[in-house]
Amino acid sequence: MADVVELCADLIRFDTTNRGGGDAEGERDAAEYVAARLSDAGIEPKIIESAPRRANVLARIPGTDPTLPGMLVQGHLDVVPADAADWTVPPFSGEVRDDYLWGRGAVDMKDFIAMVLSFAPTLRPRRDIVLAFVADEEDKGEYGAHWLAAEHRDLFEGCVASISESGGYTYHVPDASGRDVRLYPVGTAERGTAHLRLTARGRAGHGSRPNDDNAVTKLVGALHRVAAHRWPVNLTPTVRAFLERTGQALGVPVDLSDVDGTVARLGPAGALVVPTVRNSTTPTMLNAGYKVNVIPSIATAQLDVRVLPGTEEALFAELDVLLGDVEREFVAHQPPVEARIDSPWFDAMADALRAEDPEAVVVPYCMGGGTDAKAFSPLGIDCYGFAPLYLPPGFPYRAMAHGVDERVPVEGLRFGARVLERFLTTC
Secondary structure, X not given: XXXXXXXXXXXXXXXXXXXXXXXXXXXHHHHHHHHHHHHHOOOOOXXXXXXXXXXXXXXXXXXXXXXXXXXXEEEEOOEOOOOHHXXXXXXXXXXXXXXXXXOOOOOOOHHHHHHHHHHHHHOOOOOOEEEEEEXXXXXXXXXXXXXXXXXXXXXXXXXXXXXXXXXXXXXEEEOXXXXXXXXXXXXXXXXXEEEEEEEEEOOOXXXXXXXXXXXXXXXXXXXXXXXXXXXXXXXXXXXXXXXXXXXXXXXXXXXXXXXXHXXXXXXXXXXXXXXXXXXXXXXXXXXXXXXXXXXXXXXEEEEEXXXXXXXXXXXXXXXXXXXXXXXXXXXXXXXXXXXXXXXXXXXXXXXHHHHHOOOOEEEEEEEOOOOOHHHHHHHOOEEEEOOOEOOOOOOOHHHOOOOOOOEEEHHHHHHHHHHHHHHHHHO
């Protein structure tokens, strides 16, 4: 097995910053590196560009049993911007310091790609493994996963399950007696993302005169109703299972008629589930007017809506009531996804984690944000967040992705590579 730390450091040194709106080009250099490592392992990769230098790497590793359905292993090559002035170490240095590997992408998600590259030469899976290391996840996926799913669907033929980022990492929490319990949340669902543009229309006029058809006041009133609305608890199968299994592991009473109280009793573990017991509608942008003494005829806003699996229809119906005569339209819309919890895939992930950490408590959880799973799930693929890492107590993992001083423990990387190789060999 190649050293996963060196591979990850190499990947970090490729500046694959994605500034959004098509402003990215470093993915091509990283893609060529990944393709070369796969070629060295005897695997035949393809580099497919959706636009100049917006590169995606695809490869298929044949399994020993052609009757089994395939598994997609997908990750993204791009990263969000990093301002070196804010960092302790240069963000694209790939430096190892104090037993951590530092750099943009260390946990989001060049670590995962490095893990796969580290054991690719010796991987002998039972089923076909399709590798997809893609561009543009940190924007809209239009040059990466969503483009591939639309234009190159045949490359994923036979795949029925997928693994990718945001799951399988150590989350230390105390039980009722104060004993440290090591949770490993595996992503089995994601809230959907709907970015909405709201438009209020009224009668233009002079700011000094009464106007009962003021677009600005219409919009402000609607936004106040939306912001003040308390969305009800919606327990999806993933969130219900998280509460029940985590409560049992911690010795904490679980009362599903009082979800907020249960979440509070879970202590630090409750932070994993707080964003996913309800839908959310958050006003984020406002625009109206061009002169202080002119009442404009149009006022607009944008709303960040996050919606749980199975609740979209009810949410938008209620939102329309709250908006009244304010119009809404989608700026972006990616529906929620949810994979099966009680499945051989989840069981195999849990087994692989417990083989390396016998005290691992593996639980399903729902991601509050989104990943490229939203591109592959419509292809009939069950998508799981499983990028295993061992993390020490107190490590601020949730602050690492997109944060300053992103880093990953070197031994955690090696743990993750062992878990991932075991899973892909035995699943």
